[in-house]
């Protein structure tokens with residue numbers, strides 16, 4: 203059995219699973235079973251494995267609740283940092299994911315910053331299925347041709363694909379549960395995409411709701427908050443340092459000028475611990491009580 207901690211990052215439901223010292227992985231079937239159980243229901247699993255590269259603390263494998271893999275999960279990374287900080291007393295960590303190397307640190311006040319790396323705008327790297335020379339506002343619309351409900355999203359990758367639809371009204375007034383799955387699976391996104399609705403409140407503040415690829419409506423999506431902040435700055439809507447209000451609360455995002463990296467800062471919260479079978483998802487209390495996540 204692998205120890206796990208049920209945690210959340212601003213209401214983004216996360217299972218941090220300790221796979222260190224093992225050579226198996228959390229199976230998609232196990233993820234689907236755990237997501238279907240109301241006690242362990244999650245948006246993402248962050249599976250911590252032994253490092254694959256010198257100088258890193260762990261390899262982190264990210265699974266969505268539909269069992270698919272994700273390249274990035276900002277809120278989940280903060281949960282991993284909090285779990286490992288509690289275990290080791292350390293505050294600074296370096297992780298490797300399929301998207302690359304990430305640095306993260308816990309601050310004195312308990313908030314956690316993750317360096318999410320540089321954004322990617324090239325259409326074939328987002329990826330999109332056809333060429334767009336400028337991804338600041340691509341041609342895509344939902345609704346009638348003369349009065350589209352949503353249109354002209356900014357698209358980019360923060361390690362994972364994001365489409366940000368800019369709106370003038372309250373972000374809660376859009377039926378994201380209906381449009382989200384349609385847009386997630388739109389043929390323009392060959393690897394699907396995370397779909398967000400964003401409203402700029404000032405040059406320092408954005409409201410955001412996200413339909414997550416492979417997980418559905420969430421209370422928070424860190425990489426979407428980073429994508430909204432970057433896309434807003436890139437289109438002249440805001441400056442490079444903003445607060446992004448997601449349903450779970452505010453995230454501080456800075457798109458750093460000096461190295462093009464995006465820094466996301468916010469909280470992480472532990473809920474309960476247990477142990478699970480990574481093959482089947484069968485779980486119970488952790489009787490061994492080992493490690494940070496137990």
Ligand SMILES: N[C@@H](CCC[C@H](N)C(=O)O)C(=O)O
Pocket residue numbers: 214245246266271272273274275276277278362363396414415416417422423424425426
């Ligand atoms: N909750 C995440 C993003 C999770 C991955 C996403 N659903 C995908 O498949 O790309 C975050 O906080 O960034």
